[in-house]
Amino acid sequence: GKVLVLHGPNLNLLGTRQPDIYGYETLDDVDNALREKAVLKGWELNSFQSNHEGELIDAIHAARLDGTGAIIINPAAYTHTSVAILDALNAFEGRVFEVHISNVHQRESFRHHSYVSLRADGVIAGLGTQGYQAALDALIKAADKA
Ligand code: DQA
Numbered sequence: 001g002k003v004l005v006l007h008g009p010n011l012n013l014l015g016t017r018q019p020d021i022y023g024y025e026t027l028d029d030v031d032n033a034l035r036e037k038a039v040l041k042g043w044e045l046n047s048f049q050s051n052h053e054g055e056l057i058d059a060i061h062a063a064r065l066d067g068t069g070a071i072i073i074n075p076a077a078y079t080h081t082s083v084a085i086l087d088a089l090n091a092f093e094g095r096v097f098e099v100h101i102s103n104v105h106q107r108e109s110f111r112h113h114s115y116v117s118l119r120a121d122g123v124i125a126g127l128g129t130q131g132y133q134a135a136l137d138a139l140i141k142a143a144d145k146a
Contacts, residue, residue, distance in 0.1 A: 001042075001069045001143050005034060005132065006056055007049035008076030014101075014129075021102050025129045034132055041140050053078055053085065060088040069143065070095040072135045079104075079114045086115040095142065097135040100125040 007027060010017060015026035031047040038045035046068075048059050056078070063071060071092060078085050079100070089096055096119055103126030104111040117123050122138060124131040 001140070002044045002046070002067050003038060003070045003072060003136070003139060004059065004063045004068045005031065005045060005047035006059055006071060006073040006075075007047070008056060008074060008078050009051040011074060011076055012049050012051065023101070023128050030129050030132055034136055037133065037136055038140075043140060045136075053082060057084055057088045060085070060092055063094075064092050068094060070097070070139050072097045072099060072132060072139065073116065073120075074099045074101070074132075075114075075116050079116055080110055082115055086119055089116065089119040095139055096120050097139055098123045099131045099135050101128055101131060102126060 011027055014022055014030065015024050027049060034047070035045045050056050050059070056075070060071065071089070071094065073089070073096065075082065075085055075098070079098070098114065098116050098120035105125065114123070122135065124134055127134060
């Protein structure tokens with residue numbers, strides 16, 4: 001299988017941005033650990049970060065055509081605002097897992113609502129960067145069972 005990991009705005013600052021909330025691991029650390037796990041299981045993993053809503057949408061569109069079977073997405077702040085990312089994900093036929101590093105439900109009320117959750121097959125929040133690993137494990141298990 002082939003999985004795409006999408007990271008939304010400000011996640012390029014991971015490791016230096018509010019480390020009390022998001023931890024000290026960098027986005028490269030996260031992606032490298034994910035790729036390592038995926039490869040061990042015989043999966044291909046591509047990752048992409050953007051601070052621009054349209055670039056994330058373009059990446060979701062590309063995933064419809066390049067054999068990507070699943071998307072793990074942390075839409076970051078677009079989680080709470082983007083009908084356009086929801087619509088793009090609705091046009092993608094594979095599995096979608098939504099990941100938040102922090103426990104969004106424990107934070108400001110504007111973080112409690114997610115447009116992406118209307119589409120996501122699973123949602124993980126508050127496990128730190130381990131949440132991405134949990135999503136990948138679940139996704140590979142589900143696909144290998146199918
Ligand atoms: C986040 C939570 C969002 O509310 C926030 O805007 C982010 C990161 C998380 O991973 O915890 O940028 O998606």
